[in-house]
Amino acid sequence: xxxxxILGILLALLFNFANGLNDAANSIATIIATxxxxxxxxxxxxxxxxxxxxxxxxxxxxxxxxxxxxxxxxLTPALILTAMVGAVLWVLATSYLGIPVSSSHALIGxxxxxxxxxxxxxxxxxxxxxxxxQVVAYxxxxx
Numbered sequence: 001x002x003x004x005x006i007l008g009i010l011l012a013l014l015f016n017f018a019n020g021l022n023d024a025a026n027s028i029a030t031i032i033a034t035x036x037x038x039x040x041x042x043x044x045x046x047x048x049x050x051x052x053x054x055x056x057x058x059x060x061x062x063x064x065x066x067x068x069x070x071x072x073x074x075l076t077p078a079l080i081l082t083a084m085v086g087a088v089l090w091v092l093a094t095s096y097l098g099i100p101v102s103s104s105h106a107l108i109g110x111x112x113x114x115x116x117x118x119x120x121x122x123x124x125x126x127x128x129x130x131x132x133x134q135v136v137a138y139x140x141x142x143x
Contacts, residue, residue, distance in 0.1 A: 004077045011084040012054070018091040019103040020050040068128040069108060070115035079114045086110035 027049075028042040037045065070079070087103070087110035094101040115123040 004081070007081055008077070008084075011081060011088060015084055015088050015091070015103070015107070016050060016054055018088050018095065020047065022091050022095045022101060022103055024050060069111045069125060071119075071123050071125055074115055074119040074123040076118075079118050080111075082114040082117075083107065083110035086113055 024043070024046040028037075028046050031037045031042045031045075032039050084107070087106040090106045090109070091101055091103050112124060112129075
């Protein structure tokens with residue numbers, strides 16, 4: 001198996017771990033507080049669904065993120081791996097410090113940073129980002 005593929009899989013698993021570390025408590029706090037499940041059962045349940053979510057629904061999300069942020073002409077395996085490393089490090093660092101963070105925003109920021117570093121500001125699809133900002137703002141308005 002190609003080294004890039006192995007690194008991509010490992011980084012995806014690490015990103016999933018960081019996402020669970022950052023967000024899993026939000027989804028299981030009520031279950032534990034109401035004693036519907038034991039903490040161990042709730043953590044195991046969160047782990048299973050944090051693993052299944054990306055495996056089952058990643059294609060649509062990856063297509064949106066992969067084609068709507070950085071010009072596909074500049075998307076290389078190295079750029080994508082760099083973006084994932086940046087996102088993982090950011091989510092792990094902020095989680096360690098207890099700072100709330102969005103894993104999705106970290107991934108988008110990683111892609112932006114890697115794209116700009118690799119090919120300059122012209123690599124970014126700015127009109128798509130404006131639309132993405134509106135969708136994210138609308139989707140998070142109830143939070």
